[in-house]
Amino acid sequence: GENVEQHPSTLSVQEGDSAVIKCTYSDSASNYFPWYKQELGKRPQLIIDIRSNVGEKKDQRIAVTLNKTAKHFSLHITETQPEDSAVYFCAAKRESGLFFGNEKLTFGTGTRLTIIP
Amino acid sequence: DGGITQSPKYLFRKEGQNVTLSCEQNLNHDAMYWYRQDPGQGLRLIYYSQIVNDFQKGDIAEGYSVSREKKESFPLTVTSAQKNPTAFYLCASSIGYEQFFGPGTRLTVL
Numbered sequence: 001g002e003n004v005e006q007h008p009s010t011l012s013v014q015e016g017d018s019a020v021i022k023c024t025y026s027d028s029a030s031n032y033f034p035w036y037k038q039e040l041g042k043r044p045q046l047i048i049d050i051r052s053n054v055g056e057k058k059d060q061r062i063a064v065t066l067n068k069t070a071k072h073f074s075l076h077i078t079e080t081q082p083e084d085s086a087v088y089f090c091a092a093k094r095e096s097g098l099f100f101g102n103e104k105l106t107f108g109t110g111t112r113l114t115i116i117p
Numbered sequence: 118d119g120g121i122t123q124s125p126k127y128l129f130r131k132e133g134q135n136v137t138l139s140c141e142q143n144l145n146h147d148a149m150y151w152y153r154q155d156p157g158q159g160l161r162l163i164y165y166s167q168i169v170n171d172f173q174k175g176d177i178a179e180g181y182s183v184s185r186e187k188k189e190s191f192p193l194t195v196t197s198a199q200k201n202p203t204a205f206y207l208c209a210s211s212i213g214y215e216q217f218f219g220p221g222t223r224l225t226v227l
Contacts, residue, residue: 032214034214034215034216036218042220042221043207043218043219043220043221044160044207044218045218046215046216046217049214049215051214089159089160095214103148103167104150104162104165104175105150105162105216107159107160108159109158109159110158110159112157
């Protein structure tokens with residue numbers, strides 16, 4: 001099955017600096033890679049995702065890059081703010097035709113991001 | 118994700134008791150999932166269901182059971198066979214590529 005590794009497990013950055021979180025996956029057939037943000041005691045929230053047919057996607061201060069050859073993808077947060085402090089999870093899954101949208105996600109172990117004011 | 122509800126928010130149980138966690142969605146999603154999250158840990162898949170009346174074991178199914186009799190509902194029973202059930206339990210549902218989470222139930226065994 002799929003295996004997703006995420007690094008680093010903790011990350012502290014100065015407010016205004018950039019943060020980068022990296023994930024690798026094992027199943028070359030995986031074609032969907034979301035990122036979730038989880039604040040303390042809350043549910044994970046989808047913040048950005050990328051499909052295997054593109055190499056990069058950006059949404060304001062957040063961007064995700066995908067390297068299919070190397071089987072890794074990264075989350076980039078620029079101009080970090082205190083409200084970016086949270087745990088971030090990457091995930092991967094392979095969408096097939098029979099149960100489109102119903103396959104299971106495999107999650108990384110999470111990165112605790114702390115923004116230092 | 119506002120269309121996924123879990124109840125109760127907090128649940129306390131004595132050792133040896135079974136307990137059922139509720140998960141309901143009104144999003145018309147076919148697939149539903151249960152995850153367990155321990156403090157400082159990631160999300161581990163317990164069970165998932167791709168369609169009504171069908172479900173599959175995830176990575177840590179031992180000591181848990183589920184049913185999927187209705188599209189909207191996917192209850193999780195934590196049985197007495199689960200030796201360390203204290204955790205945060207998250208239900209999710211999906212349509213297309215995106216998966217959305219419920220607010221979670223925090224289960225504590227006394």
